[in-house]
Amino acid sequence: xxxxxxxxxxxxxxxxxxxxxxxxxxxxxxxxxxxxxxxxxxxxxxxxxxxxxxxxxxxxxxxxxxxxxxxxxxxxxxxxxxxxxxxxxxxxxxxxxxxxxxxxxxxxxxxxxxxxxxxxxxxxxxxxxxxxxxxxxxxxxxxxxxxxxxxxxxxxxxxxxxxxxxxxxxxxxxxxxxxxxxxxxxxxxxxxxxxxxxxxxxxxxxxxxxxxxxxxxxxxxxxxxxxxxxxxxxxxxxxx
Amino acid sequence: xxxxxxxxxxxxxxxxxxxxxxxxxxxxxxxxxxxxxxxxxxxxxxxxxxxxxxxxxxxxxxxxxxxxxxxxxxxxxxxxxxxxxxxxxxxxxxxxxxxxxxxxxxxxxxxxxxxxxxxxxxxxxxxxxxxxxxxxxxxxxxxxxxxxxxxxxxxxxxxxxxxxxxxxxxxxxxxxxxxxxxxxxxxxxxxxxxxxxxxxxxxxxxxxxxxxxxxxxxxxxxxxxxxxxxxxxxxxxxxx
DNA sequence: CGACGTCTTGACCCTTTTCAACCTACGTGG
DNA sequence: CCACGTAGGTTGAAAAGGGTCAAGACGTCG
Numbered sequence: 399x400x401x402x403x404x405x406x407x408x409x410x411x412x413x414x415x416x417x418x419x420x421x422x423x424x425x426x427x428x429x430x431x432x433x434x435x436x437x438x439x440x441x442x443x444x445x446x447x448x449x450x451x452x453x454x455x456x457x458x459x460x461x462x463x464x465x466x467x468x469x470x471x472x473x474x475x476x477x478x479x480x481x482x483x484x485x486x487x488x489x490x491x492x493x494x495x496x497x498x499x500x501x502x503x504x505x506x507x508x509x510x511x512x513x514x515x516x517x518x519x520x521x522x523x524x525x526x527x528x529x530x531x532x533x534x535x536x537x538x539x540x541x542x543x544x545x546x547x548x549x550x551x552x553x554x555x556x557x558x559x560x561x562x563x564x565x566x567x568x569x570x571x572x573x574x575x576x577x578x579x580x581x582x583x584x585x586x587x588x589x590x591x592x593x594x595x596x597x598x599x600x601x602x603x604x605x606x607x608x609x610x611x612x613x614x615x616x617x618x619x620x621x622x623x624x625x626x627x628x629x630x631x632x633x634x635x636x637x638x
Numbered sequence: 639x640x641x642x643x644x645x646x647x648x649x650x651x652x653x654x655x656x657x658x659x660x661x662x663x664x665x666x667x668x669x670x671x672x673x674x675x676x677x678x679x680x681x682x683x684x685x686x687x688x689x690x691x692x693x694x695x696x697x698x699x700x701x702x703x704x705x706x707x708x709x710x711x712x713x714x715x716x717x718x719x720x721x722x723x724x725x726x727x728x729x730x731x732x733x734x735x736x737x738x739x740x741x742x743x744x745x746x747x748x749x750x751x752x753x754x755x756x757x758x759x760x761x762x763x764x765x766x767x768x769x770x771x772x773x774x775x776x777x778x779x780x781x782x783x784x785x786x787x788x789x790x791x792x793x794x795x796x797x798x799x800x801x802x803x804x805x806x807x808x809x810x811x812x813x814x815x816x817x818x819x820x821x822x823x824x825x826x827x828x829x830x831x832x833x834x835x836x837x838x839x840x841x842x843x844x845x846x847x848x849x850x851x852x853x854x855x856x857x858x859x860x861x862x863x864x865x866x867x868x869x870x871x872x873x874x875x876x877x878x
Numbered sequence: 879c880g881a882c883g884t885c886t887t888g889a890c891c892c893t894t895t896t897c898a899a900c901c902t903a904c905g906t907g908g
Numbered sequence: 909c910c911a912c913g914t915a916g917g918t919t920g921a922a923a924a925g926g927g928t929c930a931a932g933a934c935g936t937c938g
Contacts, residue, residue, distance in 0.1 A: 464783075476794070479875070484797045486790050496783045503790075524779075528772035535768050535775065542782050543704075543736045549789040550726050550743075554716070556796040557724045557838035559895080561926065590885060598797035600927055605886055622885060622934095635719070799927075801894070830917065840895055845918055862917060 427578060430492040433466060436537050443523045443531075449514045455507040459497045462521030464538060466494040470514025471587035475595070476505050485596040487549065490575055490587065494541040497521075511587050556598055564597050565607040566633050569617065573627050583618070583626040590622070667818060670732040673706060676777050683763045683771075689754045695747040699737045702761030704778060706734040710754025711827035715835070716745050725836040727789065730815055730827070734781040737761075751827050796838055804837050805847040806873050809857065813867050823858070823866040830862070 437444055446468075449455055455472065458465055467489045474487040474495060486505065489495050497518065519527070519538075528535045551571055558564040576584040590608075594601040611617045616633045618626045627633055677684055686708075689695055695712065698705055707729045714727040714735060726745065729735050737758065759767070759778075768775045791811055798804040816824040830848075834841040851857045856873045858866045867873060 484794055486793050496786050498783070498787070501787075503794075525776070528768050528775050528779075532768035532772060532775075535772075535779075536765070539764075539768075539775075539779055539782065542779065542786070543738070546736050546782070546785055546789065547738070547741075549786065549793065553726050553789065553792060553796065554724055554743075556793065557835075559838060559840075559925095589883090591883095595797075598799060600799075601884095602886080602928080603926055606926090609886075799893095829915090831915095841916095842896080842918080843894060846894095849918075 427492070432537070433492045433541070434468070436534060437466075437468065437517050439534060440519065440531075443519055443527075444517050445520070446515065446517050449509040449516065451509055451512050453509045453514075455509065455516065458507060458516065458518055459505075460499050461497075461518075462499045463497050463519045463524045464494060464542070465497050465516055465518035466541065467491055468515040468517055470509060470511040472507050472514055472516060473510050473588070473592065473596075474505050474507055476503055483595050484598075485592060487552070488572075488588070488596065493548065494538075494545050496542070496545070510592065552596075561599055561603050561607045562610060564599065565593075565604060566611060566616070568593065568597050569608075569611075569625070570627065570630065570633055573625070580630055581627060583620060583624050586623045586625055667732070672777070673732045673781070674708070676774060677706075677708065677757050679774060680759065680771075683759055683767075684757050685760070686755065686757050689749040689756065691749055691752050693749045693754075695749065695756065698747060698756065698758055699741075699745075700739050701737075701758075702739040703737050703759045703764045704734060704782070705737050705756055705758035706781065707731055708755040708757055710749060710751040712747055712754055712756060713750050713828070713832065713836075714745050714747055716743055723835050724838075725832060727792070728812075728828070728836065733788065734778075734785050736782070736785070750832065792836075801839055801843045801847045802850060804839065805833075805844060806851060806856070808833065808837050809848075809851075809865070810867065810870065810874055813865070820870055821867060823860060823864050826863045826865055 437446075447455070447458070449470070449472075469491055472489045472495075473485050474489065475483055475485045477483050487495065499521075524538075527538070555564060555567045555571065558567060572586070573584050576587075588596070590601050590604050593599075594604045597604070599607075608617070608619070611633070612619055616627070616629055618628055620626075677686075687695070687698070689710070689712075709731055712729045712735075713725050714729065715723055715725045717723055727735060739761075764778075767778070795804060795807045795811065798807060812826070813824050816827075828836070830841050830844050833839075834844045837844070839847075848857070848859070851873070852859055856867070856869055858868055860866075
C-alpha cells in the first residue's frame, strides 16, 4: 500500500478502509462494482485518498498516471487568463480521468461534495502494468474509452444553441449518471455557478432556464439542489 | 494482413502500401513517426483502408475497437433529431479515436479531405493485445489519453461565450495541429459549415467572425480555405 | 443579528440567429 | 462555347436570445 503524502486536508486511507467508503456510496451499479473490484485487485499499486468539500486535489496530479472516483464528485477545471473559471469535466462514482503532470493547461481538481474518495495509479506503475497485470490494464483502457464518451456527450451538450436546450440535455445526462431509477429526485453535486462554468452560460441564464423548465412541469425542484426529472422524453424532445 | 471488406469507395491496402501513404503526408512530426512504427509493428492485426473525399467510413465501426488516422482528415459526427448535424471530433494524421459498435448515439465518420488513410484494430484483437503485445497496448493507452486532451481542448473552445473568441481559439488549435511551423499558411480541412457544426455557431456567424479577424490583421486568407495566422499571441490575447 | 454565499428576477443592451440576397468557382449538359 | 445548377462563402437587416448590471430573497454560519 502506497501512502500518499502532501494532500491538503486529505486523509490517508488503506484498502481495508475502502469497504466503508464504498458502502457509503448508496445504490451500487454493476459498472461501479467492477471498478471497486479493480481497485481491490490492484493491491499496493493503488493510492487512495479521502477528501472534504472544496478540497483541492492537485497533489494527485504530480506523479501523473490515471485516477478515478470511488465516492463523491470531483470537478476538473482551469482558470483562464481573463480570470474566468471553466469546468472541463465532472467525475462521479466510477468515473476515470487522466492525470498529466506536465500539462501546460494546468488543470486543477476540486471536490464538490461533502466528501469524496479517489484512487490513482502513478505513471511509473502504469508503465509496468500491461506486463504484470494485463487484465487490469485492459480494464483501464475500457474505462478510458468511457471517459471519451463522457466528454463527447458534453461536447454535444455545449453544441446546443439555445440555453433551454443546453440545460435540459445537461440535466438529463447528469441525472442519468446520478441515479439509475428514472424520475427519482437527485441531489445536484454542483451549484448554478458550477453549471454555468461547465456549459458556458451566465449564471443568470442557467437560473432562468431551470426556472423555465420547472414552470413547464418538466422538472421538479424541492430545493434548488434537489431535482427530479418528471418527463424525461419530453424534456429532450420539446427543445429540439 | 487482414483485408477489410464492405467499405463503400474504400480501397483495400496492405502494409507494403503504407509507405507511400505515409510519405504523402508531408512534414512528419516525431509523434507521427511513432504512430507509423506502431502501425507497422502490429502486422496482421491492423486493418488499413484508403478513402476518398466525403466517403462514409461507418464500416469501420462495426467490429468495434480503436482506429487512427495515417493521412487526411476524418470527422466524427451525429445527426440530431432536429436534423442538425453536430461534429463531435476532428481527427487528423496521428490522431486516435474509439470505435464503439453498440453506441446508441450512432456516430458516423466521414472523410473531409481529398483522400485519407485510416487504420484500426478490431475489438477482438484488442482483447488479446495486453498479453501478446504489452508494449503496443501501452502505446494505445497513451494515444487514448491524447484523445482525451483533444476533446478537453475542444470543450474549452466551446465554452467561450463570444463568437470571435470561439473562432480565434478554434483556429489557433487547428493550425497548431496542422502545421508545426508558426505562421505558415495551412489548408483548412473543413468548410465554414463544418466549423459551425463543430463549435456550435451559425455559419453566418463563423463567416463574420473570420472576416473580422482578417480585417484586424490577425489572420490572412489567400483563399477561404487557405489560412495563415499572423499574430498567434495577439489572436488569443486580444479576445480574452 | 449581520455577513456571506447561493439563487432568483427584472430591465436594458449587445450579440447572435434567422431569413434573405448575392457572389464566386466549378461542373454539367445543351 | 455558354447557360445553368449547385455548393461554398459573404453580407445586410430584422428579430430573438443571452449577457450584463442591479436588486432582492433565502438559508447558513459565525
